[in-house]
Amino acid sequence: MNLYPALPLILVAAGLALLVAIAYLARLVRRHRRSLGALLQLAQTNQEPLHLPAEAWPALTAGGIMRLEYSGNWFGQPVQESRGIEHTNRHPFTFNIRADNDISLDFRLYANSNRGETRLFAENLAGVFRLLLETSVHSKMEALSAALTEQAKLSLYLQHDLRNLAQWVEWLAADLDATTDDTSLLRLANRLKNSAPQAAARAKQILKASCKVHVNTPQPPQEIALGYTIRQAAEHAGISINIKGDARIFLRRDLFERTLDNLFANVAPLLRQHEDLSVHVEITHPTGQILARIDMPHLEEIASLPAENLFEPFASGRPGGLGLGLYQAHQSMAEAGGELVAELREKHISFLLTLPDTKSGLQN
Structure with a gap:
């Protein structure tokens, strides 16, 4: 069964x-x-x-x-x-x-x-x-x-400082050569009077760095007139800007000036060739911080980059440049205690600098 x-x-x-x-x-x-x-x-x-x-x-x-x-x-x-x-x-x-x-x-x-x-x-x-x-x-x-x-054989920052100062001398010589009468010569002399002290200060910094004098001693933070400093950096790059608003900030001047130098150096050749283009700066005061928005026309090699690659070293492959300008601007701003971000638009690029206000800086 x-x-x-x-x-x-x-x-x-x-x-x-x-x-x-x-x-x-x-x-x-x-x-x-x-x-x-x-x-x-x-x-x-x-x-x-x-x-x-x-x-x-x-x-x-x-x-x-x-x-x-x-x-x-x-x-x-x-x-x-x-x-x-x-x-x-x-x-x-x-x-x-x-x-x-x-x-x-x-x-x-x-x-x-x-x-x-x-x-x-x-x-x-x-x-x-x-x-x-x-x-x-x-x-x-x-x-x-x-x-x-490889780049550190000569300090990266020193290379950019030298390049920016050399550009200033080159543009000054070109403008001097282009003067045709006493009026234009006087106008150039007034511009030189405004920007020469800053150029002299940069030259002294380069001499100290090249001679290894106090290279490793950072400058102490100090109170800075924001609008005036931005305008001076623009004039040092040989360009004119429009500024709306102003503020006083408290941070290391050398780092902030290096940030501005690298931002303006990218666009300066374009602006000097096209007088119809300009840079606009707006300074605002949200609670506990200061914002400086710098709007400028962007270069072709920057316009072709995705937004996330703007501060990446060597990303632009810009002819004649080190490929480190925006990277160093971002690094300098961070070291100074601020923040730098960028926004790409159709015909311009906006750099937004977030800075500590004077009272916060003094408390720190």
């Missing part, structure tokens, strides 16, 4: 279920292998870190990732991006990519499922993506470190 008449059917059903499960897992493994291979191929292409999310997205979404988000700072400029479908009931894989004080990016990747093999494979893929990003950022910072070391 057969006690288990349905046993063959049960075994057949179990076998079929096992085959289906094996086929399903095999399909997941093949998909994961293809996605993993695509990510590993990206590692051989030397992609820019900020380009990697877009380049890796096809492989990630094919491997079970339904959404990617990141936000943070890239060399002082805020960045954020998202891809895929947003779902509130998914638990993300999160990680942070950080490099010194220049780069900090928070990533969130969401899998198609919160459990099971799909999430397991997606988590593995997210881990590989993280390693890919970390490797790319590490390579970029290594390249930057090597470049800065």
Whole structure:
């Protein structure tokens, strides 16, 4: 007597279920292998870190990732991006990519499922993506470190100070050569009288630095007339500006002047060739801080850059420049206790300087 008449059917059903499960897992493994291979191929292409999310997205979404988000700072400029479908009931894989004080990016990747093999494979893929990003950022910072070391044979800041002073002398000579009568010569003499003291002060700083006198002794913070200092820096660059508002700030003058020098040096050649273009400065006083917005026409090489790359060293590839002007402006502003960000518009670029007010600075 057969006690288990349905046993063959049960075994057949179990076998079929096992085959289906094996086929399903095999399909997941093949998909994961293809996605993993695509990510590993990206590692051989030397992609820019900020380009990697877009380049890796096809492989990630094919491997079970339904959404990617990141936000943070890239060399002082805020960045954020998202891809895929947003779902509130998914638990993300999160990680942070950080490099010194220049780069900090928070990533969130969401899998198609919160459990099971799909999430397991997606988590593995997210881990590989993280390693890919970390490797790319590490390579970029290594390249930057090597470049800065090479440039440091002569102080980077000293090079820019020398370049700005040489530009001032060049423009002064060109304007002097262009004078045609006593009236234009007198106008030039008045401009020289206003800007010469600042040029002399810069020259003394360069001499001290080149002779290694007190190079490592920073200047103490001091009270500065904001509008006057901005106008002086513009005149030193050979350009005229329109200023609305004024304030007094308390910070290191050398760092603030270096910030302004590098901002105006980028646009000065363009403004001297096109008198119809101008720079506008607006100074406002929100609670606890002072804002100075500098609006200027942007150069072609700056206009072609994504906003997040504006303060990245060597990003512009500007002919005749060191490729470090905006980077040094941002670094100098941060060291002075302020903040510098940029906004790109259709025909101009806005630099927003956030500065401590005089009372806050005195209390510190």
